[in-house]
Structures are given as C-alpha cells and as structure tokens.
Amino acid sequence: MYLQDFIFTLSKFWAERGCVVEQPVDVEVGAGTFHPATFLRVLGPEPWNAAFVQFCRRPADGRYGENPNRVGGYYQFQVGLKPSPLHVQDLYLDSLRAVGLDPATHDIRFVEDDWESPTLGAWGLGWEVWCDGMEVTQYTYFQQAGGIDLMPATAELTYGIERLCMYLQGVDNMFDVKWDKHVTYGQLRHPWEVEFSKYHFEELKPEIAFRNFDSYEGECQRLLERGLVLPAYEFCMKSSHAFNSLDARGAISVTERQRFIGRVRGMARACAHEYVKSRARLGFPLLPKAIGAKAKEAFDGVGSSDSGGVNAGALAAARAVASHAEELPHAG
C-alpha cells in the first residue's frame, strides 16, 4: 500500500464512520494534538468527530536524514472522536484491517502509555498500540486540556503514518517508503531533513528564537484581551514551536525548560478558557439549537466568572447535554 493510499484509506474509513475529514493546520506544531481541531474542539459539550493528517515538527529528533527511523518532521494521521463511543477499540481494529493489518496475522496489543502534554496542560489515559512489538498508534482518552476537565471525553487516535507504511511495505528505511508508484518518501522529504537538521542544530540563532518566543507570548496575551481566541491560539502554537527549536539547539537547560513549558501552558490554558467562553457565547453551535441553548444556560449559570468558573461551567453545560446524548451525532 502506497503512503498516499494509506491516507486515502484511513480518511475514507473514518469519513464513513462519521468523521469530518479536516485539513492540517498551517502553523508549525509538534503534534496533531496542537491542531485546533483537537486541542480546542475537545473542550466543552459539543460533539465533534474529525480525522486529518498533520505534519509535525520535532526539531530535536532530526538526524540529518541519516537515521532510517528518526526524523525531525513527519506525518501523523489523527482521529478525534467526541464523545468516545463505547466500541472505539473495535472501530480502531477495523481501521487496521482496512489498511491490511489483520489481527489473525499480527500480534496487536494495547500497552499502557498515559499521555501528558505539559505544554498544553493536557492529559489522558490510554495505550500505545503495538503491532508485532512496534508502536503504531497512540490511543488516548482525553481527560483534561488547557486545565479544563473534559466532558464528554474524546478518544484520540494518532497513527504514525511512516512507521505503519514501512511495515506494510516491508522496508527498513523510512526514506524508502513509496509515496506513490513513482516517488519515494526520501525523494520528497530527505532534503528537508538534511537542511532542517543543520538549521536546528547549527544555524538557528537562539537570540532570535528567544525574542520570537517573547513576542508570540505577548501577542497571545494581547489578542486574548481583545477576545480574538483563534489568532491568540496560533501564537501559542508558534511559541511552542519556538521553544522546541531552542530545545533542539541545546539553548535551554533542564530547569529552564520547566519555566518555558510553564509559559506555553499559561497561554494554552488562557486560550482554552477563552475558547469555551466564546463557544458558550455562540450557543455551542455544533449542538442542535435547542440543546445548545440549554448548554449555554447551564454554562452561564455557573461559568461566566473566573477561570475556575469556566471549568465548572463546562461541566455543567456537558451535564445539561448528557441526557440528550442519544439525539446527538456520534461516530461508529
């Protein structure tokens, strides 16, 4: 199966099960979880099912294109199912069958791997899914994002596209993966790996990245004060990437890391809180109108005050919606 067919197959599989096939976010991110389609959509009571490919930048993992398994930029296929249906595991295993990984032939296991993103103030419980000892998917039930308790819970599935394609195509080197009949992954991606490794490890000027970080943080705060949550969140993503780049450059020490992570988390948290408020103001528009109005009413009753209030408000809104769960869209 060519890499692009893998993406087509998974997209179609999840579209048929009720997912919106979203597109990648056009800001540098380290993981699909940063995509607003995940980080922001998991908040509050609105159902949301989406699948998308996201290019992820992990500057520290760059190896100048010399390591067959490790790169500084790669693709994730991410699925978010909110609320998580009771049979997510079955759906997921069907998706593996769809791309040709049959549990009758392979040893598929769910091995504990709780997920936490200190920069996003987010955590969840779940597994890494192993296929013959290889981690092929990160599977997480989100419990909190931006410091807000998540109800309903979202199941997030993150497929490692390159790894799965290496396995399916029987190649030992990521760069040998066939993207389609004519073009390999290496032909498309190798020069990027070489140049960006050189940039991140040798050429990146820390003073510029530090300055960028500061100005992104300033913009994030300023925009939040103006009620522009979505642009503010973009600056949160950008500062996170600036941090990752500095980290790869070796410009941030172990303890300074904590401070930077704390600053990004502060932004993510503020964005999350403002986002829930903004959705409440709009009447939680992904809900049917009448139910959205109920949710808004419940939110306003509790949550319009300080930040603790947003969390309580989001839970109250979700509880107002929960009794209508049967009427709402869900994946499956």
Next chain:
Amino acid sequence: MPADLLFEIGCEEVPAKMLAKALADLPAAIEQKLGAARLTWSSVRALGTPRRLAVIVKGLADRQPDLDEEVVGPPVSAAFAADGSITKAGQGFAAKNGVAPDALVKKEVAGKKGVYVVAKRHVTGNETRALLPDLLRDVAAGIPWPKSMRWGWSETTFVRPVQWLVALFGGEVVPLAWAGLTAGRKSRGHRFLSPNWIEIASADKYVDALRDAHVVVDPDARRDLVRAELARLETETGFRVRPDEALLAEVIHLGEYPVGISGGFDPAYLEVPAEIIVTAMRTHQRYFAMEDAQGKLAPRFATMMATIVKDPAVVARGNETVLAARLADAKFFFTEDRKKSFDDWNAKLEGVVFQAKLGDAAKTIGHKVQRLVGIVEALGGSPVAKQAARYAKSDLASHAVGEFPEVQGIMGRHYAKLAGLGDEVATVIDQHWWPKGQGAALPTTDEAALVALADRMDTIVGCFAVGLEPSGSADPFGLRRAAIGIWQILLDRGWTQHYARLRQAAETQLVAQGVALTDSKPLDEFFRARLRGIFIDQGIPAQDADAALAQDFRDPVDARARALACAKISKEAREVFKRVANILDDARGKKIVIGGNPDPALFAAPDNVEHKLYAAIKTAQDAERSARDKRDYAAVFESLEKLRPTVAAFFDKGGVMVMDPDPKLRDNRLALLHWFITPYITIADFRLLAGAAA
C-alpha cells in the same frame, strides 16, 4: 444454602502494574464488604487479565443471620416524666425502633453517666441476593486506581472504560447496574481468537469457560504458562532466558493468552555495552534477554505475543525489525560517543543548565561539577575521588545517556574504562547515582560514597537556597529521595562527622558561586525528618526517634544508637522523666534561672527524699561513666531506669513541692532536677516520650 458468587468487570486493557495491585487488593476489599454485611463465606479468590477483573466467593451464605440488638435511646429522665408516664421523646424512640413503650428497658450504658432507655430489637436478616447489587457496586467503584478516567458522556470513573459486567450468585444473575451497564451472564472471550460473547453458567464454570475461549484468567496459571513458554524457547534456541522477575510480573499481565516467540539481532550489536541492549529490549519492548551457558549476552530475545497468529515467524520478524532500529540507534550513539572525551563532554555541560534559579555563576552542570570537586576536596577526598567527581556527570552529555537516561552512570563507567581512567574512577562514576531507589544497593567504595553524598548535598542545599524546597506531595527535584540517600550512605559507611562537614562544604561552594543562602532551620528540619523516616522504617517507635533526633541528628550513627536505647526506658519511667523535664520547662517559662549544682545543705524535704535522690544520682553517674565514654546509651538508660523508683518517690510519696514558696528551696530543687536530667536529656528528649506507646 450457601452458594458461589462470580463478579466480573469487563474492561479495556488495564495497565499491567495496576492490574497486579488491583488483583492483590480485591480479596480484602470484598471480604471487608461481606463482613460488614454480616455475611459468611468460605473463600475469596481474585482472577483477572488485562481485559477483566473477577472475583469468586465460594460458600457465600444466602442470607444474613437475624440480628438481636440493643439500641440506646434518651436518658430515662427524658423518656419518662416524673410520674412515670412516657414522654413524647420516649414514644418517638419506641416507635422508631418498632417496640411497644412498655417493652423499653432502663439500664446503665457503658461509657455514659446515668440510666438510659434501651430498645431491644430483632432484625430479620436480608437475603444475600438483595444485598449483592449495592455491595458489588461499592466494590467495583471502590477499587483504588492510581489514575482513573471518564469515557463518553459517563460520570463513572474507572481505570479504563468498562465494557461488560457478569454477576452470578448460585448461577442466577444478580440484578446489578453500574457504569451504564447491566450485569448478566455474558462474558467475552479472547478479543481475536474467540470474539463472540460466551455464557457463564455459574461461578465454578468460569475459569474453564474462559479457557475454552482462549483466556487464561488465573494469573498464576498465566505465570506458569509464560514460564513454560520461555522454557520451550530455551530448548528451541539453545540459549537461556536471563531471569527477570520484575519483567515476568509485568509480562503476565500484557495479554490474555501468552504465546512465546524468539527473535534474533545482528551479533555485531554485541559490541555495544550489554546494559544498553538489555535496557532497550526490556524497557521499550518488554523482551527477555537471552544468554549463553557462560552467562554472556546472546544476540537473541524472547517475548510473549498475546494471541495465536497464523505464522509466528511474521511476528518474530516484525519484532526483530523494531529491535534492529533501536539497536542501530544505540550503536550509532555508542560509536559517536567514543569519538568524544570526558573533557569534551564537560565543556558541553558548561552550557547545560542544572538549575537556572542558582544564578548565572552557578546554574550549569559545569558549575555543579566545580562544586562537587570543591566539596570532595574539602572533605579530604582521595585523588581518585577528585578525578571521579570531575567526571561524574560527563556521560550526561553523551548520546547514549541522552537516549537511554536509565543508563546514566553505567555508560560513564564503560566510557571511563575505554578512556583509560581506571576501574576505581569508573566505579565512582557509576555508583555516585546509588542508591537508585528504595532498597537499592549503596555505593561500595568510600570514593563513590563521598561523591554520591557531595552531589546530593549540593542539590539539596542549592534548591533550598533558591526556594525550590519540596512542598506537600510535590518534590519535583527529588530532594527527599536525595536526603534519604545521604542518610542511608552515612549509616552504611558509619560516617559520623560527614553530615555537618558536607553541609558546610556545600554551602561554601554555593556561596563562592554567588548563591545567597537562606535560613538554615527549614533545611535542618528537612534532614531531621528524613532521618526520622528511616528510623521508623527500621522499626524504631516514632516517639523514640523523635526524642533522639530532637537533641541532635547530625551524626546519624549516634542518633540511631540513642533512639534504639530509648527502648530500655519503661513506660512508667517515661512518665516520670517527662514530668521532670516538664517541671523544668514550666520553671523556665516563669523566667526562673535554673543552674548551678544543687546544695545538699538546703535539702529540707521530709523523709530525706532529696538526700536519697542526690545520693542515688551520684552513684548512678559514677557507674555510668564508662558506658558514656563508650556511647553505650542502652547501658546508660538501663542505669537510669534503676533510678526511676527513687525519682518517683521524690514526687509521689515524699510529696516534695518543687515550686516551694521559698525561692531558695525552690531553686535548689530545680537545680537538683536539672543536674539529674541533663546528662540523660542530651541523649533523648524526654518531653517527647509519652508513656502510651512504650
């Protein structure tokens, strides 16, 4: 008639370690609930796999016994009027308990003054069937998971989403609803090998029914199966599986139906230190390492699948591919690392921040290494210790440790040997991280112990100086663990003077790098509390530890001897000596200056009790002299114990009033007590020795 109970919670894959703990705790939890419900049973057994937790109770009574009980009501004076007629309160109490007013009994009640009305009640026992739904729901909801979660819209929390419930008592379904599910008799077989629902007829059919559905639900049976599979792989490959009980304990909970496979890797990777290979296999892949007859690591591994597949060779190849990638990484790192010297790494560490808050002149690992060398010098460390201190952290800059943090120190040892730094230095580099956890090995050489101590002391003093001390359960820099390590090493080495010198040296080094120290009290308390914890873990009663440590904790060997000696002081003696100490404290509280030697000329109490005490103390002090010189505190306290009757007589029978209105007599008596108690109270603070726990 008693019958068997089966309760199964079907779940998405429970993490291996949490499953082990839950299975261990479950029997006691259910026994507690059954006991509280006045039910009897003959045995309780917990079973489980990653996808299910089950408990089987055999011989469970089918009903509670009837209960005859006495309910205590209001005092008779409230229940009955003066003329003997019953009051409103009395009527209410009788009605509430379903007894006629004239059936109320009047009696005295233990622990209460006066006479109360008591209702004698007969409660008919409930049927077990009726009690089970609530009881089982409580058991399920009460399993203490370290982390639990919500799923979907559910309000229930559990370790992972709950998928089904089976509850059978005497073969009948228990009507139980929980977590949005209703219990039945349908369970599930193996996810891939027996994907259909299976009916469980009764508790005694459970294990076999699951076995037929490719689920080995008994963890012990699974352990046997894994061992048998490993043995099979040993026979097939001709290599031994390197024993790893911790890994085995985890592996048995990674699947419902373990099937062993073995794979290999390119022998060229064996040039990489074995620890890296084993670590990569174990922590990342849960593979067992294999070795030849001489115990040398073989280029093979053994692992368990969680299912039967069409062709195990396919799965083995997949696993080999994953491992090859990991080992390729490891080998690359090892090769790259060997192109660098320890001084190259140290140069790199000068740019790596250890603790930013220490300020620009002290914050990097390079700065820390300077301090380590300084501390080791201040404590008179050998040339080996000094050189090792300089290179103790170098391997942190290596690729191998960057990739596998758990081999820090271990790689330093390998690289030090390869670089010709010598075995002694290599050992210190490795062991200065020891102990690595509770009950883990301690450094085996004086040099390693010294560097280990210096490193931890520097971290602790530095963090406290910049306000990063632990608070509550938060200890992000592991300072508590570090302090415990310091005490364990000092006790193990029998080093009595090092603590104070280490602290002094660490402070000097930090100050030299521009760090401003803060109040030393919190740090004292922090160290004292850690030593206290160690003593208590060693079985020393908390109050004995407190009494000894209140005086001085800096010499842990001496403090432990003093704490242990407290066992020689009887409960009665504790009360007496505590009283002495309290009297002196009260006097000081009244601003009375206590001091000087007691003057026998001023002894005036009847029966010569003061003289007797004075003489007894003098005799005791002479007798204790050699024990004191030898720090034989137990012998000192044995001698003190003998003084108890004389001291007690001073207070009790003689009735000496210490706080005599005549200040001269008063001060002399206080001086007597002070003179008596001081040599003992420097061993243990009697004010902290309550009698009860002795």
